[in-house]
Amino acid sequence: MRSGRSPPFLSKQEKYLQNKMTKSRLQILLIFVAIIGIILLLLYFSWSTLFPKPVNLILQQRTSNDVSETLLLDDDTIMGKPDAPVLIVEFGEFMCPYCGQIHREIEPLWRKEYIETGKAKYVFRDYINLGHLRAFTAAEANECADAQGKQWPMYDLLFDNAYTGDAWAQLPNRKDFIEIMNRYAQHLNLDVALFKECINNSTFGEEVQLDASAGSQLGIFGTPVIYIGNDQTGFVKIRGAQPYSVYTQIIDEKLKS
Numbered sequence: 001m002r003s004g005r006s007p008p009f010l011s012k013q014e015k016y017l018q019n020k021m022t023k024s025r026l027q028i029l030l031i032f033v034a035i036i037g038i039i040l041l042l043l044y045f046s047w048s049t050l051f052p053k054p055v056n057l058i059l060q061q062r063t064s065n066d067v068s069e070t071l072l073l074d075d076d077t078i079m080g081k082p083d084a085p086v087l088i089v090e091f092g093e094f095m096c097p098y099c100g101q102i103h104r105e106i107e108p109l110w111r112k113e114y115i116e117t118g119k120a121k122y123v124f125r126d127y128i129n130l131g132h133l134r135a136f137t138a139a140e141a142n143e144c145a146d147a148q149g150k151q152w153p154m155y156d157l158l159f160d161n162a163y164t165g166d167a168w169a170q171l172p173n174r175k176d177f178i179e180i181m182n183r184y185a186q187h188l189n190l191d192v193a194l195f196k197e198c199i200n201n202s203t204f205g206e207e208v209q210l211d212a213s214a215g216s217q218l219g220i221f222g223t224p225v226i227y228i229g230n231d232q233t234g235f236v237k238i239r240g241a242q243p244y245s246v247y248t249q250i251i252d253e254k255l256k257s
Helices: 012-050 065-071 097-115 133-146 151-160 174-187 192-200 205-217 244-256
Strands: 059-062 086-092 120-126 225-230 234-239
Touching: 065 205, 086 097, 086 244, 097 120, 097 151, 097 244, 120 205, 133 151, 133 174, 133 192, 133 205, 151 174, 174 192, 225 244, 234 244
Parallel strands: 086 120
Antiparallel strands: 059 234, 086 225, 225 234
């Protein structure tokens, strides 16, 4: 005979309670894992927005005259001399972190070296990324300022204050956002009443959409995308924010051609 105690037998009620406790612990564990996963995803997207990784360079030579016709329209406001030999066209938006990087780090350099010297001209075309709720109205505000001859000063204000200063891109309340746009109009000595009417009536909403449609025709699916060239030599397409040397190399090659 074997010595020792026999294992205790659980009653049906005890087994039920034990199974219930096991299931509860499992549910708590699953909920905990799900919460951790959500937190990690939020941290990832927040980090990638604040500190975007460099985008790989993609260049594509374009020689079709149709490209030039799509890039520069009759109503586009040009920065620089209209007869400058090299055209720079950026498809971007005011909430795009990479576009903001170009505005801060690259654009001041090419303004001084190429645009102010008459070697190149620059055009900004709107391409609104999915989920950027304020970007469309910001683009309209820029067009409304353009109607009063102040596109580039408004353009600078919008980029400079998207995520710093007023941080208008992060405002959840549309009313607060519109108040900032009106304040910019006042700062630029625009006719504020006319500017407000332009925003409220979405006067240039269709034009912003047409810019995006032009970008889609060119195979653009994100921002920034920059074209550099002219009708004679074709265009080079650059995706993402790249070092300044990338742009200068292409512009200089176009100037020599």
